[in-house]
Amino acid sequence: EAPAVGGPAVPGTVLDLRWSLPGWAGPLDLLMIGSSTGTEPGLVALVEQAYQHGSTVVCVAPPGTPLADAVAQTRGMALPFALSTVGLPEPPAAPETTAFHDPGRFWAILVPLLVLLERLGITRTTTEELGALADRLDAAAERCGPAAAVHLNPAKALAVQLADSLPLLWSEGAVPSAVARRFAALLAERAGRPALAAELPEALLTHRGLLSGAFAGEAHTDDFFRDRVEDPAPLELRIVLLRANDGEESAPGPAHRLADEHETPLSEPAASAAGPLETAADLLALADFLSVYLAVADAGRS
Structure with missing residues (x-):
């Protein structure tokens, strides 16, 4: 990182x-x-x-x-x-x-x-920038922490979206790509959940087959007779797009279009408009809290 x-x-x-x-x-x-x-x-x-x-x-x-x-x-x-x-x-x-x-x-x-x-x-x-980074992490902890309501909490909101999903963590830029790799590791270690990380634009090719495979949303039709308690819903793909808000990259457009073509839901956490340190702090804090929420939710189900 x-x-x-x-x-x-x-x-x-x-x-x-x-x-x-x-x-x-x-x-x-x-x-x-x-x-x-x-x-x-x-x-x-x-x-x-x-x-x-x-x-x-x-x-x-x-x-x-x-x-x-x-x-x-x-x-x-x-x-x-x-x-x-x-x-x-x-x-x-x-x-x-x-x-x-x-x-x-x-x-x-x-x-x-x-x-x-x-x-x-x-x-x-500089030392001043590191101090500002600490303040930003404190603010992220308040925004993503357990006391914040779901509709105001980006970590809780994304955790709800990923509850029955197999995340495809698509990233653009050096910092978001490093965060995506750690994001996948956190989901595996804390929540026991799989996730696939890939960088754009390569992800558009390497994950294209998944978007039309067994985990694709268009491949599932909800069984009316399924027991909602005993038979959990099958995992479906959800793309999580991680990128810096610098206005210089061009792959998010094709990523959105590919997701729409395959009827795959896409989540894009709000990116910071500041520098790489601030972007790293915002996205890493989101990943930290989200992985804990999913782990707690899964523990409550068992």
């Missing part, structure tokens, strides 16, 4: 989960690692490879974990991993049990990395 927020000016490469450095990595390269648990053996292996290549390593991970220890042993830099304890009646549980479910851990990783990128002159994210 950090390279996405930084935009095309950031000379960074996001590594896939292959636990290996590119062959060209060398003394002039910086490896940045973020982990909410610090227990992934593959990340420790990456640190060891970076040391062998002569690359500098910076990590954000809970202190005392295997990853943090490996970085210290290879003379890397460990940035602070600090979680907010405001409103917590007791210390947080062990990282391995709460890492993915605590959205605060995500920001505890991302913010130190953004500060470092600014100090290195790679991005222009």
